[in-house]
Amino acid sequence: xxxxxxxxxxxxxxxxxxxxxxxxxxxxxxxxxxxxxxxxxxxxxxxxxxxxxxxxxxxxxxxxxxxxxxxxxxxxxxxxxxxxxxxxxxxxxxxxxxxxxxxxxxxxxxxxxxxxxxxxxxxxxxxxxxxxxxxxxxxxxxxxxxxxxxxxxxxxxxxxxxxxxxxxxxxxxxxxxxxxxxxxxxxxxxxxxxxxxxxxxxxxxxxxxxxxxxxxxxxxxxxxxxxxxxxxxxxxxxxxxxxxxxxxxxxxxxxxxxxxxxxxxxxx
Amino acid sequence: xxxxxxxxxxxxxxxxxxxxxxxxxxxxxxxxxxxxxxxxxxxxxxxxxxxxxxxxxxxxxxxxxxxxxxxxxxxxxxxxxxxxxxxxxxxxxxxxxxxxxxxxxxxxxxxxxxxxxxxxxxxxxxxxxxxxxxxxxxxxxxxxxxxxxxxxxxxxxxxxxxxxxxxxxxxxxxxxxxxxxxxxxxxxxxxxxxxxxxxxxxxxxxxxxxxxxxxxxxxxxxxxxxxxxxxxxxxxxxxxxxxxxxxxxxxxxxxxxxxxxxxxxxxxxxxxxxxxxxxxxxxxxx
Numbered sequence: 001x002x003x004x005x006x007x008x009x010x011x012x013x014x015x016x017x018x019x020x021x022x023x024x025x026x027x028x029x030x031x032x033x034x035x036x037x038x039x040x041x042x043x044x045x046x047x048x049x050x051x052x053x054x055x056x057x058x059x060x061x062x063x064x065x066x067x068x069x070x071x072x073x074x075x076x077x078x079x080x081x082x083x084x085x086x087x088x089x090x091x092x093x094x095x096x097x098x099x100x101x102x103x104x105x106x107x108x109x110x111x112x113x114x115x116x117x118x119x120x121x122x123x124x125x126x127x128x129x130x131x132x133x134x135x136x137x138x139x140x141x142x143x144x145x146x147x148x149x150x151x152x153x154x155x156x157x158x159x160x161x162x163x164x165x166x167x168x169x170x171x172x173x174x175x176x177x178x179x180x181x182x183x184x185x186x187x188x189x190x191x192x193x194x195x196x197x198x199x200x201x202x203x204x205x206x207x208x209x210x211x212x213x214x215x216x217x218x219x220x221x222x223x224x225x226x227x228x229x230x231x232x233x234x235x236x237x238x239x240x241x242x243x244x245x246x247x248x249x250x251x252x253x254x255x256x257x258x259x260x261x262x263x264x265x266x267x268x
Numbered sequence: 269x270x271x272x273x274x275x276x277x278x279x280x281x282x283x284x285x286x287x288x289x290x291x292x293x294x295x296x297x298x299x300x301x302x303x304x305x306x307x308x309x310x311x312x313x314x315x316x317x318x319x320x321x322x323x324x325x326x327x328x329x330x331x332x333x334x335x336x337x338x339x340x341x342x343x344x345x346x347x348x349x350x351x352x353x354x355x356x357x358x359x360x361x362x363x364x365x366x367x368x369x370x371x372x373x374x375x376x377x378x379x380x381x382x383x384x385x386x387x388x389x390x391x392x393x394x395x396x397x398x399x400x401x402x403x404x405x406x407x408x409x410x411x412x413x414x415x416x417x418x419x420x421x422x423x424x425x426x427x428x429x430x431x432x433x434x435x436x437x438x439x440x441x442x443x444x445x446x447x448x449x450x451x452x453x454x455x456x457x458x459x460x461x462x463x464x465x466x467x468x469x470x471x472x473x474x475x476x477x478x479x480x481x482x483x484x485x486x487x488x489x490x491x492x493x494x495x496x497x498x499x500x501x502x503x504x505x506x507x508x509x510x511x512x513x514x515x516x517x518x519x520x521x522x523x524x525x526x527x528x529x530x531x532x533x534x535x536x537x538x539x540x541x542x543x544x545x546x547x548x549x550x551x552x553x554x
Binding site: 012176177179180181182183184185186187201202205206209210 | 326354369379432
């Protein structure tokens with residue numbers, strides 16, 4: 001049941017995208033998201049869709065994995081669409097009771113939906129093709145200049161990698177506790193809202209306890225290995241740009257220029 | 269007329285993450301019959317599929333192919349009451365103390381029977397009886413479960429399942445992480461409980477020494493399939509094959525083998541220390 005959540009999960013396979021430097025993938029994801037919000041016509045979205053489709057294709061990750069991750073945002077998506085649909089002022093098309101659907105509303109809602117869906121697919125593509133460790137290494141490297149401003153970059157990266165590392169562990173733990181309580185007759189599905197919230201107590205209490213226990217063990221293990229933070233630490237696998245990474249940056253530059261030019265300034 | 273055969277597994281297979289790169293076959297075509305009242309040891313090393321198997325028995329997991337019957341009814345048939353099944357087939361997970369959540373031990377044990385919709389008096393009676401069955405003293409009843417020692421927590425958690433009065437009790441590695449004394453106490457109590465009530469018990473373990481003393485039948489799992497399924501004495505004849513898959517016969521069996529090799533006239537199909545003692549005394553002519 002909980003295996004359905006793919007957000008933040010790595011899909012093990014071999015592809016060009018998997019082998020790219022995590023910094024490239026991070027920058028690419030950021031640029032892709034920015035491009036989604038810069039673009040405001042159909043051509044722009046088609047270009048973004050084509051780019052995304054190509055990336056998904058060469059990543060060798062089955063497409064349904066990204067769709068699975070989408071299930072968790074369906075609700076958010078619905079809210080965004082409904083609010084945009086009904087609350088945008090403009091030329092009225094249909095009126096239900098006090099709510100009016102406007103031409104601008106439909107446009108905005110559609111745009112919002114497409115943006116959100118692309119955003120989720122784009123960012124899950126990054127997490128599906130990059131191991132959490134690699135990802136935080138990349139982040140640490142990218143944010144390194146902030147150290148001058150006394151931002152604890154290493155610590156933040158370490159916390160993120162621990163948090164990411166714990167997601168599958170805690171999911172597994174949740175699954176286990178849930179099963180154990182179901183075996184004792186617990187019911188997590190039926191009943192009204194209050195009953196449902198109450199039924200979570202037998203799940204959440206053991207889960208919190210186990211999370212604290214694990215955090216404590218981890219802290220102890222790190223201390224036993226003399227962990228002292230970022231100063232003078234070396235990496236076993238330092239990040240180095242290869243030819244394919246430079247090619248990827250070039251592709252990315254081309255994409256962003258084309259997408260933003262056609263998506264924003266090109267008039268049909 | 270249903271023949272009293274509690275659980276039947278008919279060509280059950282389970283494949284995790286089917287159709288992805290992570291595909292793993294955890295169970296491969298397992299067929300087993302578990303009659304009422306038997307004490308079964310389910311043995312296998314880590315990853316042999318024993319935990320997956322037991323989760324199928326109370327319907328927590330659904331086989332990717334094959335059928336499971338409980339008293340003649342297919343448990344995945346439309347309209348089969350799974351909640352009822354779970355109270356009949358009690359499953360104690362590995363490290364069951366990790367599921368404790370209530371403010372005191374007694375309330376925690378009440379959780380299972382209360383979910384069955386029994387009236388409050390019956391719930392409390394059952395909780396009390398279950399706590400007695402696992403040998404927890406009255407002093408602990410109203411303590412926070414988190415203040416108990418490891419062994420006591422484990423008992424409280426087992427009591428939580430016993431309070432539902434299951435017909436089949438499955439224990440997944442109930443002795444993992446306990447000291448030898450705690451281990452023996454828990455196993456002795458399970459054996460005593462079984463003798464008293466006549467329920468079916470399935471004991472999952474990777475330690476032959478743990479189960480040899482108690483069970484009527486041993487099912488050895490390897491790589492998702494059943495490797496041996498026989499009485500303990502017969503299973504341990506294959507101790508060389510068992511070693512090849514990362515298991516072993518009980519230590520006394522090895523001692524008897526060694527004695528025999530040195531020319532001491534003893535039988536080698538011995539699995540408990542008590543039997544070994546008698547056999548050695550007999551061979552010595554006392």
